[in-house]
Amino acid sequence: MLQRDLGRQGLRVSAQGLGCMGMSQSYGVANDITSIETVHRALDLGITLLDTANVYGATGLYGVGANEKLIGHAIRGRRDEVVLASKCGIVDVRPGSGMELRADPDYVRRCCDESLNRLGVDHLDLYYLHRVDPRTPIEESVGALADLVKAGKVRYIGVSEVTADELERAHAVHPVSAVQSEYSLWTRGVEESVLPTARRLGIGLVPFSPLGRGFLTGAITSTGSFADNDMRRGMPRFHEDAFDANQAIVETIRSVAAEKEVLPGQVALAWVHAQGDDIVPIPGTKRVAYLEQNAAAAELVLSPADLERLDTVAGRTVGARR
Template sequence: MTIGTRTLGTLEVSAQGLGCMGMSQAYGDTSDRAESVATVHRALDLGVTLLDTANVYGDGANEELVGQAIAGRRDEVVLATKFGIVRDAEGNQGAKGDPDYVRQCCDESLRRLGVDHIDLYYQHRVDAGVPIEETVGALAGLVAQGKIRTYGLSECGAQTIRRAHAVHPVTAVQSEYSLWTRGIEDDVLPTCTELGVGVVPFSPLGRGFLTGAITSASQLGEGDMRRGLPRFGEDNLNTNLAIVDALRAIAERRGVTAGQLALAWVQSRGEHVVPIPGTKRRTYLEQNVAAAELQLSADELAEIEAAAPAEAIAGDRYPAHLQRNVGR
C-alpha cells in the first residue's frame, strides 16, 4: 500500500497528509509518545510526505515530537507548521500577525523542529488588527532568507486570500472541511481554485465523528476538546448519528468503513485538495491512507451527499468565543 501525489501551489505532496495535533493535545490521552513517533514513521513508509503541526499544539511539544520523529528522514518530509494563535492567562484565544512576531515564531519553530527550513508556514488565524499585507510581507522575507519555502493561511476568508496572494503567492489554505463542515464551498474553495491555491482540509472525518466510533458524549474524556463543541452535545449528537448510520450503509456496500467513505469524498473535491486526517495510532493511519485510493462514481458521490446534506447537521462548529476568529 502506497499513496499517490498531488500539488499544493508549487509543492508536490502526498495525496493525503498526516495531522499531528492529537499526538500532543485535544483528543484525550497523549502519553504514548512512542506510538505517536511510530505512527509518523509508518506514515513516511507508506509515502505520506505532508506532516502538519503548529507552535500552539501542546505549547510547542508537538513540534518537538515531530522533529524527533523525522530526525534522519527530513528529505522525505514536506513539513508544515503554523503561527498566529495566542492565548491569555485565562485561556482565551486570539490571533497575532505583526511582522516581529512572525519572525520570532519562525525561529522558535525551527529550533523545536530541529530543522533549517519549514516547507509550508501557515498563519493559523488572521489577526484583525494587522493588515494581511504586513503579515505576508514578513512571510515573503522569510522565504527570501530561506527559512521557509512557501506560506499559507488557515481558516481565513476569500478576500483575505486575494489580498495576501497579491503580495506573494499563497501556496495553500487550511480549513476545516468534511461532509459535516462545508462552509468553504461558498467562497473560499472557488477562490483557491481560481488562483491556483491548494486546499488542505483538517478534520476531514468530522473530528472522528464520521467514523461512527463516537455514539455518546460520555465517551469523551475530561481533556477532550470535543466536549466543548456544540455538535458533540447529546441533543445534537443524537441527530447527527442518523447521518453516520446512512453513510455506514453506503460504505458497507463498497466494503469500506464509514470513515474511509467520508475521506474519499473529501479527496474527490479536486486534485488541489489534500486532506490531513489526524491520528496518533498506526492502525487508524493505515485505514486513512487506504481511503486515498478509493474512487467514487458520480452516482455514489450524489448518494453520499444526499445522506449527509449540509443543512441537516445539528450544532455549530465552535462555541462563539472560538468562532469569532474564523473566516476573517
C-alpha cells in the same frame, strides 16, 4: 501514495497528509511513543505532508511547543522524506475565553525561528498564518512570511481559516500555495466563497478534521467515553440533541461503506478526496491502525451514485462548528 500539487509554485505533496495536533493535545492522553511510531509508518506509506504548529501541545514528554518537538524527534534522519508544515499566529487558546492572536511581522519572524529550533531543521516547506490577527493587516503578516521565503527559512506559504477576501489580499502580497480550513461531509462552508476563490487563484485546499473530529467514522456512539480534556466535550455538534440528529449523516455513510465493504471513515475521507485533485486532507491520528485505514481511503473510488447519496446528507449538520 499518489502525489498532488498545492498551488502553482512547485509544492508537491502526498494526496493525503497527517495532522499531528492530536498527538499532543485536545483528544485525550498523549502517548509520544505511539505517536512517533505513527509518524514513521506514515512515511513508510508514502505520506509526506506532516502538519504541526507552534501552539500545539503542552503535554507529553516535551513541554511547551510539544508537538513541534515531537515531530522534530520523529523525523530525525528522515527529513528528506518530509514536506514539513507549521504555523504561527495563535499565541494561546484558553477554554471559555477563545484565542489570543498575534501576527505582526516581528512576531511572525520570531515564531519561525523558534519553530525551526524546536523542529531541529533549517527550513519549513510550508509555513501558514494560522489565524488573521485583527490588529495587524493581513498584508503585513504575509509580507513577513514573504521575507522568510527570501531568507530561505520557508519554501512556500499558506494561510488558515481565512475569508475569500483575506485570501485575495494575502495572495496579492506573495503567492499563496495552500489554504487550510475545516472541510468534510459535515462542514462545507468553504464551498461558498473560499474554495472558488482558491481555485481561481490556483491555491490548493488542505482540509483539517476531514472525519468530523472522528464523528464520521461511526465509532463514536456517545460522548461518555471522551477524556475530561477532550475538546469535543465543549463542541455544540457533540451535545446530546445535536449528536443524535447528526447520526443521520453517519447512517448514510455506513450504508455506502457496507456496500463497498470498507469502513465508514474511509468513505468519508474518499468523499473529500473526490472533491478535486487540488484538495489534500490531513486526517489526524496518533495510532498506526487508524493511520493505515485513513491512508487506504486515498485509493477508494466512489461512484457518481455514491457521491449523489452522500450529497443528500452532506452539510446538513446540527450544531455550530465550535
